[in-house]
Amino acid sequence: xxxxxxxxxxxxxxxxxxxxxEQQLLVSERSPxxxxxxxxxAADRVxxxxxxxxxxxxxxxxxxxxxxxxTGEVKPALxxxxxxxxxxxxxxxxxxIDARDRLDGIIETxxxxxxxxxxxxxx
Amino acid sequence: xxxxxxxxxxxxxxxxxxxxxEQQLLVSERSPxxxxxxxxxAADRVxxxxxxxxxxxxxxxxxxxxxxxxTGEVKPALxxxxxxxxxxxxxxxxxxIDARDRLDGIIETxxxxxxxxxxxxxx
DNA sequence: CTTGACTCTGACGTCTATGTCAGGTTCAGC
DNA sequence: GCTGAACCTGACATAGACGTCAGAGTCAAG
Numbered sequence: 001x002x003x004x005x006x007x008x009x010x011x012x013x014x015x016x017x018x019x020x021x022e023q024q025l026l027v028s029e030r031s032p033x034x035x036x037x038x039x040x041x042a043a044d045r046v047x048x049x050x051x052x053x054x055x056x057x058x059x060x061x062x063x064x065x066x067x068x069x070x071t072g073e074v075k076p077a078l079x080x081x082x083x084x085x086x087x088x089x090x091x092x093x094x095x096x097i098d099a100r101d102r103l104d105g106i107i108e109t110x111x112x113x114x115x116x117x118x119x120x121x122x123x
Numbered sequence: 124x125x126x127x128x129x130x131x132x133x134x135x136x137x138x139x140x141x142x143x144x145e146q147q148l149l150v151s152e153r154s155p156x157x158x159x160x161x162x163x164x165a166a167d168r169v170x171x172x173x174x175x176x177x178x179x180x181x182x183x184x185x186x187x188x189x190x191x192x193x194t195g196e197v198k199p200a201l202x203x204x205x206x207x208x209x210x211x212x213x214x215x216x217x218x219x220i221d222a223r224d225r226l227d228g229i230i231e232t233x234x235x236x237x238x239x240x241x242x243x244x245x246x
Numbered sequence: 247c248t249t250g251a252c253t254c255t256g257a258c259g260t261c262t263a264t265g266t267c268a269g270g271t272t273c274a275g276c
Numbered sequence: 277g278c279t280g281a282a283c284c285t286g287a288c289a290t291a292g293a294c295g296t297c298a299g300a301g302t303c304a305a306g
Contacts, residue, residue: 002252002253003252003253004251004252004253013294013295014252014253015293015294015295015296016293016294018254018255018294019293019294023293031302031303032302033253033254033301033302033303034253034254034255034301034302035252035253035254035301035302035303036253036254048225051218051221051222051225052222052225053293054218054219054222055218055219055222055223055226056219058291058292058293059292059293065229068229068233069229069233072232072233072234073233073234073235073236073242074233074234074235074236075235075236075237075238076235076237079230079233079235082226082229082230083230085226086223086226086227086230089219089222089223089226090223092219093216093219093220093223095174095177095178096177096178096179096212096215096216096219097216098174099174099175099177099178099212100178100209100212100213100216102171102174102175103178103205103208103209103212104209106188106191106192106205107202107205107206107209109195110191110192110195110196110197110202111195111196111197112196112197112198112199112202113196113197113198114198114199115198119196125273125282125283126282126283127281127282127283136264136265137282137283138263138264138265138266139263139264141284141285142263142264146263154272154273155272156271156272156273156283156284157271157272157283157284157285158271158272158273158282158283158284159283159284176263181261181262181263182262182263247306248305248306249304249305249306250303250304250305251302251303251304251305252301252302252303252304253300253301253302253303254299254300254301254302255298255299255300255301256297256298256299257296257297257298258295258296258297259294259295259296259297260293260294260295260296261292261293261294262290262291263290263291264289264290264291265288265289265290266287266288266289266290267286267287267288267289268285268286268287268288269284269285269286270283270284270285271282271283271284271285272281272282272283272284273279273280273281273282273283274279274280274281274282275278275279275280275281276277276278276279
């Protein structure tokens, strides 16, 4: 599968895939002409990368974590790292929930005002 | 209260406070010599700003939202905006939880390997 | 063999909330 | 009135994950 196809399949840009490779998160074989070719499971790998990026991990962190997903083995230091990231995400979730509740509070306590001057209390 | 004191009280940098003012998120009165002075409630305002930033809102979004917190009134379009942000945060929370679970899965299925060669299955 | 779609490698651009540095001013305390 | 700490205004720097453009090469189909 060439890069365009993988991009479409994984729902990311071609540029992103090249970037992942540059960061050593993704590997490819090259055709004699130098074009990238990917294995079938590449889409899964890209999806995992995307998920970790979305969780706020940096390329560097993902690079550390990915090998153990493949090998199924971790060194203790890396296990600590995994747990640390996990906890960081939990903390982030709490932060977001607090902010969401704050917004909810605002939504519920404000009075809606139409341009006509009409007002409406929440609920 | 001067900027340094507010920065300490709110736990942000002086630079950040100047930036907030530049973005019109925060107001200050000036001494004859041009130094900023803040009201007592400024720390609360800064905290709210921080919370919204942490939730992934942009300065522009916060600028739109802040006035209604003060006045207690919103126009319908802004109410929609508030709800949209709220939902965006919810979606972000889901994304994070998925990623966390994914990490948990990795943590639980990998084998810990010490440099001695000793191995240890999870649990 | 031609063509057009696709791909390649640089390399600079972007966006956002600050960090940081320079050169100068203000102010509280003594 | 002095002094040092705190503050002022630019303005350039940063980090990260790409976007985007240029100029050139590759490849499958006809």
